[in-house]
Amino acid sequence: MDKEVFSLCFMCSVRCPITVKVKDGHVDWIEGNAHVPGIDGSLCPRGSAGISMLYDDQRVQSPLIRVGERGSGNWRKASWEEAIDYVGSRLKDIIDKNGAPSVALCERTQLATHVSKTFLKALGSPNHFTHDALCKGSVNTACRSLFGYTDAEVGIHYGETKHIVLYGRNIFESIALKEVNTLMKALENGAKLTYIDPRVTVTASKAHRYWMIRPGTDLALNYALMHVILKERLYDAEFVSKWVHGLNELRDFVEPYTPEWAETETGIPAGEIIQLAREMSRDKPSVIFHYGYRGANHRDEIYMRRSILMLNALMGSVEAKGGIFFKKGPGAAGGKGARKLTEQEFPKIEAVRFDKAGTKDFPLPDPNHGVAQIFPHAVLNEDPYPIKALIAYRMDPLMSIADTTRTKKALDKLDLVVTIDINYSDIAWYSDVILPESTYLERTDCIQQMNGLKPQMFLRKKAVEPRHDTLDGAVILKRIGEKLGIGRYFPYETMEDLVAWQIQGTGFTMADFEKKGFVAYGSEQIFWDRDNLPFKTPSKKIEFKSSLLENAGYASFPKYEAVQAPTDGRFRLVVGRSALHTHISTQNVPYLNELESENKLWINTKRAGELGIKNNALVEVVSSCGKGRIKAFVTDFIHPEAVFMLHGFGHEAGRAKRSFNRGLSDALIQENVYDPIGGSPAYHDTFVSVNPL
Amino acid sequence: MSKYYLFQDTRKCIGCHACEIQCKSNKNLPKGPKPCQIIQVGPKFIGGLPKMSFIFMPCFHCENPWCVSACPTGAMQKRSADGIVFIDKDLCVGCKTCVSACPWGAPQWNPETGKVEKCDYCKDRVDKGLKPACVTTCTTGCLKFGNVEDMTQIRRVRHAESVASFENSSF
Numbered sequence: 001m002d003k004e005v006f007s008l009c010f011m012c013s014v015r016c017p018i019t020v021k022v023k024d025g026h027v028d029w030i031e032g033n034a035h036v037p038g039i040d041g042s043l044c045p046r047g048s049a050g051i052s053m054l055y056d057d058q059r060v061q062s063p064l065i066r067v068g069e070r071g072s073g074n075w076r077k078a079s080w081e082e083a084i085d086y087v088g089s090r091l092k093d094i095i096d097k098n099g100a101p102s103v104a105l106c107e108r109t110q111l112a113t114h115v116s117k118t119f120l121k122a123l124g125s126p127n128h129f130t131h132d133a134l135c136k137g138s139v140n141t142a143c144r145s146l147f148g149y150t151d152a153e154v155g156i157h158y159g160e161t162k163h164i165v166l167y168g169r170n171i172f173e174s175i176a177l178k179e180v181n182t183l184m185k186a187l188e189n190g191a192k193l194t195y196i197d198p199r200v201t202v203t204a205s206k207a208h209r210y211w212m213i214r215p216g217t218d219l220a221l222n223y224a225l226m227h228v229i230l231k232e233r234l235y236d237a238e239f240v241s242k243w244v245h246g247l248n249e250l251r252d253f254v255e256p257y258t259p260e261w262a263e264t265e266t267g268i269p270a271g272e273i274i275q276l277a278r279e280m281s282r283d284k285p286s287v288i289f290h291y292g293y294r295g296a297n298h299r300d301e302i303y304m305r306r307s308i309l310m311l312n313a314l315m316g317s318v319e320a321k322g323g324i325f326f327k328k329g330p331g332a333a334g335g336k337g338a339r340k341l342t343e344q345e346f347p348k349i350e351a352v353r354f355d356k357a358g359t360k361d362f363p364l365p366d367p368n369h370g371v372a373q374i375f376p377h378a379v380l381n382e383d384p385y386p387i388k389a390l391i392a393y394r395m396d397p398l399m400s401i402a403d404t405t406r407t408k409k410a411l412d413k414l415d416l417v418v419t420i421d422i423n424y425s426d427i428a429w430y431s432d433v434i435l436p437e438s439t440y441l442e443r444t445d446c447i448q449q450m451n452g453l454k455p456q457m458f459l460r461k462k463a464v465e466p467r468h469d470t471l472d473g474a475v476i477l478k479r480i481g482e483k484l485g486i487g488r489y490f491p492y493e494t495m496e497d498l499v500a501w502q503i504q505g506t507g508f509t510m511a512d513f514e515k516k517g518f519v520a521y522g523s524e525q526i527f528w529d530r531d532n533l534p535f536k537t538p539s540k541k542i543e544f545k546s547s548l549l550e551n552a553g554y555a556s557f558p559k560y561e562a563v564q565a566p567t568d569g570r571f572r573l574v575v576g577r578s579a580l581h582t583h584i585s586t587q588n589v590p591y592l593n594e595l596e597s598e599n600k601l602w603i604n605t606k607r608a609g610e611l612g613i614k615n616n617a618l619v620e621v622v623s624s625c626g627k628g629r630i631k632a633f634v635t636d637f638i639h640p641e642a643v644f645m646l647h648g649f650g651h652e653a654g655r656a657k658r659s660f661n662r663g664l665s666d667a668l669i670q671e672n673v674y675d676p677i678g679g680s681p682a683y684h685d686t687f688v689s690v691n692p693l
Numbered sequence: 694m695s696k697y698y699l700f701q702d703t704r705k706c707i708g709c710h711a712c713e714i715q716c717k718s719n720k721n722l723p724k725g726p727k728p729c730q731i732i733q734v735g736p737k738f739i740g741g742l743p744k745m746s747f748i749f750m751p752c753f754h755c756e757n758p759w760c761v762s763a764c765p766t767g768a769m770q771k772r773s774a775d776g777i778v779f780i781d782k783d784l785c786v787g788c789k790t791c792v793s794a795c796p797w798g799a800p801q802w803n804p805e806t807g808k809v810e811k812c813d814y815c816k817d818r819v820d821k822g823l824k825p826a827c828v829t830t831c832t833t834g835c836l837k838f839g840n841v842e843d844m845t846q847i848r849r850v851r852h853a854e855s856v857a858s859f860e861n862s863s864f
Contacts, residue, residue, distance in 0.1 A: 590724065
């Protein structure tokens with residue numbers, strides 16, 4: 001029997017719409033959903049490797065219970081009944097002894113996140129946390145400080161831009177299909193691309209202007225751009241006078257930050273900085289200073305992200321075609337969104353979160369996501385109270401939170417570690433129980449509410465039956481919940497039941513998704529009237545002078561602190577990604593592993609020469625908290641102060657044989673330091689020595 | 694030559710290798726053979742800007758394919774109707790003569806079957822009116838497949854648009 005199924009990819013978290021062709025119960029072909037503009041049938045390399053992931057036997061094939069020491073890799077197979085019983089009874093003991101808040105759950109935000117949040121809310125634990133803070137916590141806080149909206153509520157109108165500035169936002173190697181293709185279309189139509197990064201990437205190779213900035217100094221560049229824009233009155237005066245709160249404060253603040261000053265700090269010639277400011281002004285408001293996706297580099301991250309957003313405001317490119325915009329939900333089109341289990345009534349939770357997000361100790365990070373990198377500290381110091389169990393759902397704290405050695409010590413203090421994943425991830429390997437989830441091709445998932453200029457709903461729909469003894473994540477949590485007496489919060493038996501419950505009252509039916517794989521609330525792009533922009537800040541304006549920051553005791557415009565160059569022959573470690581892998585999750589996928597099986601350490605040719613390091617030679621990388629070995633990639637295309645490695649390699653899980661022990665994990669080397677205001681880790685604030693072997 | 698042309702719009706190519714993976718996935722190939730491949734050359738600084746070249750290497754489907762003449766068993770063949778050069782794996786004995794004969798490395802070794810794999814423009818798909826796998830899902834749509842005369846038109850139109858002037862011009 002042949003069939004075609006519209007669904008959503010999940011080789012990364014972007015969830016591009018796909019069409020899956022099934023022949024005799026096997027996935028025969030995957031392509032992008034041709035009905036979706038910007039996708040038009042295309043599929044990225046990771047999406048193209050979906051079939052090789054599905055039919056790879058090095059995935060977790062049944063529930064497993066640990067028999068040896070944690071991390072020893074000794075497992076016994078268990079039935080679902082036994083595994084769920086085991087997890088349920090262990091959790092029950094822990095909750096009886098230590099209270100519900102001693103149970104934490106971490107995950108990469110996904111379509112069933114409302115289910116895992118429900119699980120903890122029903123238990124009475126505030127300790128749900130997501131990968132988001134590790135990626136963009138400070139971007140989120142920066143957006144709220146200026147607009148009153150989170151970063152997830154802001155979008156970028158690539159297709160009609162005239163000039164886009166990217167601060168290391170490596171669009172052509174991160175590959176969200178729609179983003180790549182709409183930007184490519186804009187470039188074909190004559191848009192300009194300015195790319196700023198200490199390292200040359202594929203995106204740099206497509207740019208009209210490339211600056212190899214001194215690592216860590218983007219904020220100095222932005223202050224100089226603002227200086228020029230204000231001095232030469234290059235801003236959108238009408239928009240700014242109507243919508244900006246704190247322009248005069250900004251003007252006074254950036255007065256000393258001249259382009260000549262920035263040239264010394266950043267290495268970018270003053271004249272070129274002035275030129276960019278003038279060019280952006282000429283094309284305003286259809287210009288974009290891209291505020292980033294991952295925004296987790298330095299301790300002052302929130303101010304860097306705020307400065308980018310402020311540049312957009314100065315150009316009037318907020319809620320403008322070819323600029324940035326606010327995402328519209330179903331309500332904006334007179335519709336109703338899908339229901340979430342979190343809309344139920346839950347018992348009140350008195351305990352503070354383990355990371356204290358949203359309290360006076362850590363006021364500004366978004367408690368909806370928490371602050372993941374605090375987890376090791378909270379566990380090791382029992383601050384604010386003992387945590388005893390962790391459920392890791394498709395997120396790997398060992399490879400995502402900086403300083404793996406310390407994170408492992410924290411895990412060693414826990415009575416129970418459970419992983420829900422499709423892979424032998426490193427956290428799965430270090431768990432007591434692995435509960436394998438069905439892959440995206442083998443399961444129906446919760447509704448994707450896709451807010452944007454045209455609000456829509458998408459559906460991930462099961463294409464084939466699970467190959468192994470695996471379950472849907474939302475069903476796994478429901479079954480554990482039943483053992484803990486909270487089964488009533490999960491009013492479904494199957495994913496199909498849950499989706500049907502979600503779309504009640506939206507006016508759409510399951511059949512509506514059959515036609516194109518999605519449903520739309522309207523047909524026109526919705527832009528707000530620029531005379532009536534509904535900013536959600538106390539002043540109802542874009543707050544350069546931020547009440548969110550100042551009410552919490554932080555400055556809106558703190559003095560710039562010069563970025564220190566690494567001393568004693570060391571380097572600043574910077575990290576990033578390639579088109580072939582998604583974070584820590586795809587390194588063992590056969591076709592992706594074949595093309596990229598390990599990471600290398602990019603090091604500047606001159607610096608490498610001084611150290612006697614030859615291309616492709618093994619070197620040792622040492623920081624204050626860890627060390628490891630990796631091959632050197634000697635190149636002119638990285639700034640001399642920096643070394644670079646791809647994130648996500650150096651896996652320790654033995655059964656993922658292709659990725660086991662290949663390359664080096666950045667998290668092993670990175671120090672667990674972070675932006676204390678915005679909440680992001682400072683992944684680029686670790687200095688390392690590089691020693692030839 | 695085959696009547697088809699596989700055009701790579703290098704301005705839009707981002708060297709993501711999706712073409713290679715979709716090709717292998719469609720042909721269900723193990724580790725090793727790559728009927729098409731992107732080879733990155735560079736980066737190099739050209740006029741102060743870093744530039745990279747992503748060279749797409751499928752089979753060129755030659756007019757007078759040396760691999761076909763070299764093949765001792767008749768496994769390597771050229772379709773008379775459209776000039777697609779393909780291998781009949783039932784006849785391939787794995788002697789590798791085609792591998793030696795091809796100046797561009799198009800015939801690929803499959804270590805699991807001990808036979809040769811080769812780009813055949815996905816002739817089964819083409820016969821159904823579809824495009825080759827690599828072209829169908831190319832991330833940026835930079836790969837295009839069709840008759841040679843249509844493919845040259847893309848470059849001409851683009852060049853025309855880039856040189857067209859509406860001011861001080863008789864055009």
